[in-house]
Amino acid sequence: MRNIELLPVAARLLYPEPPPMLYHYTNAASLISIIDSRHFWAGLPVQMNDAEEQIRAFHWLGTIARDRPPAGAGAAAESFAARVAAEVYAGRAHEGSAPYLVSLSADGDSLSQWRAYGSRGGVCLGLPFELVRTAAEGQGWYLAKCVYDEDDMHLMVSELYERHLGLLGARSEPSPEQIEERARLLFDELRLYGLFIKNPSFHAENEWRLLKFDADPPGPELRFAPGPDGVRVFLPFRLLPDEHAGFPEQPRPSVHIGPSPLPGISEYATTRLLERWTGAGNADVWTTRSSFR
Numbered sequence: 001m002r003n004i005e006l007l008p009v010a011a012r013l014l015y016p017e018p019p020p021m022l023y024h025y026t027n028a029a030s031l032i033s034i035i036d037s038r039h040f041w042a043g044l045p046v047q048m049n050d051a052e053e054q055i056r057a058f059h060w061l062g063t064i065a066r067d068r069p070p071a072g073a074g075a076a077a078e079s080f081a082a083r084v085a086a087e088v089y090a091g092r093a094h095e096g097s098a099p100y101l102v103s104l105s106a107d108g109d110s111l112s113q114w115r116a117y118g119s120r121g122g123v124c125l126g127l128p129f130e131l132v133r134t135a136a137e138g139q140g141w142y143l144a145k146c147v148y149d150e151d152d153m154h155l156m157v158s159e160l161y162e163r164h165l166g167l168l169g170a171r172s173e174p175s176p177e178q179i180e181e182r183a184r185l186l187f188d189e190l191r192l193y194g195l196f197i198k199n200p201s202f203h204a205e206n207e208w209r210l211l212k213f214d215a216d217p218p219g220p221e222l223r224f225a226p227g228p229d230g231v232r233v234f235l236p237f238r239l240l241p242d243e244h245a246g247f248p249e250q251p252r253p254s255v256h257i258g259p260s261p262l263p264g265i266s267e268y269a270t271t272r273l274l275e276r277w278t279g280a281g282n283a284d285v286w287t288t289r290s291s292f293r
Contacts, residue, residue, distance in 0.1 A: 002189060007156075007160065008159075009155050009156055009159045013145070013147050013155075014147070014196055015145070016145055018133070019208075020128070021106075021126045021127065021128060021129060022104040022105065022106065022127050022132055023104060023105045023107065023108040023124050023256075024040070024103070024104055024105075024127070025103075025116075025124050026122070026124075027122055028266075031123045031125060031255070031270075034239070035273055038240040039238050040102045040210070040237040041225075041236055041237075042100035042102045042212060042237050043100065043101065043102075043233070044099075044233060045101055045195060047227065047229060047233075048103070052198075052199050053195070054094055054195055054197075055094060056194070057094075057157060057190055057195075058088050058094045058190065058194060059088075060153055060154060060157040060197075061084065061157050061161065061186075061190060062085055064157055064158055065080075065082075065084035065088065068081045068161075074169075075173075076169060076173070077165060077169070079174075079176075079179050080164075080168055080179055080182065080183065083179050083180060083183045084183050084186065087183060087187065093187045093190075094187065094194070096187075096191050096214065097214040097215065097216045098215070098216070099191075099195055099213050099214065100212045100215055101195065101209050101210060102209070102210040103207055104132070104208045104210060105206050105208070106206045107205075107206045108124055108256055109124070109289060109290065110204065111290045112204040113204075113205060114258045114259055114288065114290055116205075122258030123256065123257055123258055123270070124256040124258065124288075125253065126253060127239070127253055128252065128253070131253075132239075135237070135238065135239055135240075136210055139237065140212070141210055141211060141237065142192075142212075142213060143208065143209070143211070144208065144209060144211075145196070145207070145208050146198045146205075146207040146208065147196055147197050147198065148198050148199075148200045150200060153197050156197070157193075160186060160193060164182055164186040164189075168182045191213075192213050195211055210237065212237070215235060217235055221236070222234065240277065244277075246278055246279035246282065247278040247282055248279060252278050252282060252284065253274065253277050254284035254285065255273075255274050255284070255285045255286075256285075256286050257270060257285065258288050258290070259288055259290050259291060260287075267287060270285050271283045271285045
């Protein structure tokens with residue numbers, strides 16, 4: 001993560017002890033596509049289920065800038081706070097190139113997740129954490145945990161703000177242009193970190209995010225599909241190389257089949273599908289313990 005070595009609070013919150021597995025809730029059609037192509041399709045945050053994607057972090061930044069600086073902090077601190085607050089409340093601070101992300105969870109059998117993403121016909125693909133992390137590092141993507149606690153959000157955004165204010169304070173009398181540039185650098189950094197700040201009401205998702213930041217990919221790399229809000233755009237993320245030999249040992253990919261009035265009816269078919277990755281006899285497929293309604 002950008003400048004993470006300078007941000008101990010962010011490092012602690014975004015990179016806790018990793019879970020052994022990460023899970024992706026989806027439908028049967030998407031599972032087949034993922035297995036066959038060996039890719040995830042990463043989507044735009046604005047086309048996902050949280051209306052506050054990225055914006056929540058900037059709400060916190062506006063509050064922090066509005067409440068600072070303390071009396072006697074100096075003209076530079078006052079000018080920086082005023083500039084940051086003005087850009088946030090004008091709605092310009094979070095503007096930038098579109099990021100692409102894949103939502104994952106540390107929970108492989110969550111009733112709230114089944115209700116949100118995998119009603120009848122839903123499935124949950126489990127992936128070893130190290131597999132996802134290795135693929136992310138090899139392709140220049142970020143993988144980190146989401147933050148849901150309001151106090152943690154405040155600490156994390158405050159840390160970013162204070163870092164940039166400190167860098168500005170090294171100048172005895174920064175010019176308006178220098179203040180504007182430092183505010184822009186703060187906004188660019190928070191656009192990245194803010195993508196891991198989520199509304200507390202989503203805490204049950206226990207989400208980790210796989211993120212391509214400021215990608216701006218050429219058109220031929222993108223994929224498109226219809227959605228409830230019109231056309232949706234996606235950027236492929238390769239999970240496995242074509243020459244991958246399989247998974248004869250644990251940990252290895254698995255599939256949970258979601259709630260259904262006929263539990264177990266698709267276990268055989270799902271097992272044979274997953275064997276395309278894991279090899280014959282190595283597919284771990286289970287039916288959820290959550291009840292169907």
